[in-house]
Amino acid sequence: MKVIKFGGTSVGSANSILSVKRIVEAINEPLIVVVSALGGITDKLINTSKMAAAGDSSYENEFREIVYRHVEMIKEVIPAGEAQVSLQRRVGELLNELKDIFQGIYLIKDLSPKTSDTIVSYGERLSSIIAAQLTGAEWFDSRRFIKTEKKHSKHVLDTELTTSLVRETFKDMPRRVLVPGFISTDKITGEVTNLGRGGSDYTAAIIAAALDADALEIWTDVDGFMTADPKVISTAYTINELSYVEAMELCNFGAKVVYPPTIYPVCVKNIPILIKNTFNPSGKGTVIKSDIAEDQKPIKGISSINGTTLITVSGLSMVGVIGVNRRIFSALANNGISVFLVSQASSENSTSIGVRDADADAACEVLNAEFSKEIETGAMYRMTAESGLATVAIVGENMKHTPGIAGKLFGTLGRSGINVIACAQGASETNISFVVDSK
Ligand code: ADP
Ligand code: ASP
Ligand code: MG
16 A cells, blocks of 8 residues: 655646546555645635735635636546536535635634634645546545644644544545645644645655555655755756655755655654656656665755754853753743754854744744843843854765765865855764855
8 A cells, every 4th residue: 555645736737637647547556645735726825815814805816816726627637527517516615615714804804823724724625626536536534634733832743643543544445545635633622724834745644654554655846856956956866765864854954845744754664755756757756765775975965944043142151051052942942943953162152053034033032031140140142143044954874984075065165155154963974064144
């Protein structure tokens, strides 16, 4: 049995969803297909709600485009007849609900996170019923078995409950199943939630892990996992094989091709992940697994994230004091702020942490409060934050056997006149990250 996921562009147009149909039909084993919303629809749903909440009546035009995309796709891919009529009716009902919700938002000019989560869920609900009809697969509602709970005001997966519900749901699984990715419900209130932007990959991984699938396939719009984002680096090429660790390092650092939480559940079960191109199905793609073929390349890929802020915690009292780092990380963790890079030199008088721009103000506030006594006595300084930065990482498990990589990396940057603001390399030696000006 395998689980196979198609992203937004793969179901985004009549032509691409017809490729999906062909790919699914060529598979001769029990299959769970997970689909994202039609490409661009999640953004449009968010945008339409914001316009409506701001009292901008042209939200109606945006909404009409959402309607048009779905209605036209059905006309193009489902032959005229009873099946087409009944599908248009089901889709029409969902679109009518959506229309009422948008109108409500427009009238009361209020958009709560709960309403927003409900609205974005329509993207996958719509795309999945179209894809189910097209592929002849039985539709299952992932809101019934993907369950989240609230932690630090974020919705996170309840793995145990979800695993048992998935197993229960697919006890006697039909040969071909289709489920919407991304969407879920709160385990207590039953309200609609989601797994975060890009979360359909995660839906597929959760199901694959719960059912001990033979493989997880992620079908997207590029030829596999590449050495860098092909939209940024035109000479990037497909990597044949990656270890789970390498894939995780690259995804965590901005390789959008796989949503970061996707890797862990399948890695634990040793289920291989195959990344394939819906628009080039005969391409080899990339396999992510634990035992990859010997490969001499020290670096497998480069990834980067813009929108980095570096916060520096400093003060003379930090030298030799035990517990400053514990306080930094506890304070941030207790406020749900994620840190993706840490750099502390051995003189110990400052620790720099990399956070996303969106978290920067909150992080400074939390740390200034945590160290308010020390700041008052002058033992420590107020936090300083530098925004407008980018973090770049080079990744490869073979780096740990190869001296001179860091030298070559920083030498190259230096010769090119690029100033490194902070850097970090863990003892695992699989990743060297550095922070530079975004430019
Ligand atoms: P989907 O809608 O199928 O989930 P995404 O847009 O989420 O697709 O992910 C695919 C995109 O990820 C590619 O179009 C590419 O621009 C981007 N990307 C970033 N880094 C990489 C990488 N290292 N390898 C391949 N694609 C990458
Ligand atoms: N449709 C959702 C998004 O755009 C989930 C996904 O595509 O994986 O984020
Ligand atoms: Mg994606």
